[in-house]
Amino acid sequence: MKRFVLVIGTGWTSPAKRRVARMIGTTLAETPDIFISYRRSDAPAAAGRIAHDLAEHFGQRRVFLDIQDIAPSRAWDQSIEGAIESCKAGVIVIGRRWLAADPADGKPRLFRDDDVVRSEIKRLIKEEKAKAVFPVLVEGATLPEASDLPEDIRSLLRRQATSIDNAGWEVTMARLIREVEQVIREAEVLVRREP
Secondary structure, rough: OOOOOOOOOOOOOOOHHHHHHHHHHHHHHOOEEEEEEEEEEEEHHHHHHHHHHHHHOHHHEEEEEEEEEOOOOHHHHHHOOOOHOOOEEEEEEEOOOOOOOOOOOOHHHHHHHOOOOHHHHHHHHOOOOOEEEEEEEOOOOOOOOOHHHOOHHHHHHHHHOOOEEEHHHHHHHHHHHHHHHHHHHHHHHHHHHOO
């Protein structure tokens, strides 16, 4: 897989010049750096707003949100797998209905082996290729208890979660963007060092 790395000299220090540099880097990006996992029946509006804010900062091609980034005729499961494989950071959006019971058996959908959200989280936190994972609590949600999660994704609870609401949205998103930016920067340095 080809990777393009944009090296910016010290002259690119003003905010306007940094925005231009990000735009150029986004144009060259072949794969997303940030994967957004969410449950459509839970908090799609918040996930969309988070994706929009991240895309505004990093560029649209560097942020993957399934509903807008899977092209017509593409296999959705392969598109998601490819995005997770290439990303450097995963943002897991958790709302109040994230653990809602499946009407079929009364258990949270996360306990089904074929649950897409469970599969996304499992791939993001896989130990040998673990990504930086940012749980983001929206709409007043709280982190679940370990017993509320399948064992194979319980390590999600070891990641520091961020709560975001309308009143503090801009401040919280700015902090999240800084953290994601640091993760991407460190990953790009490692790629440049590889022989």
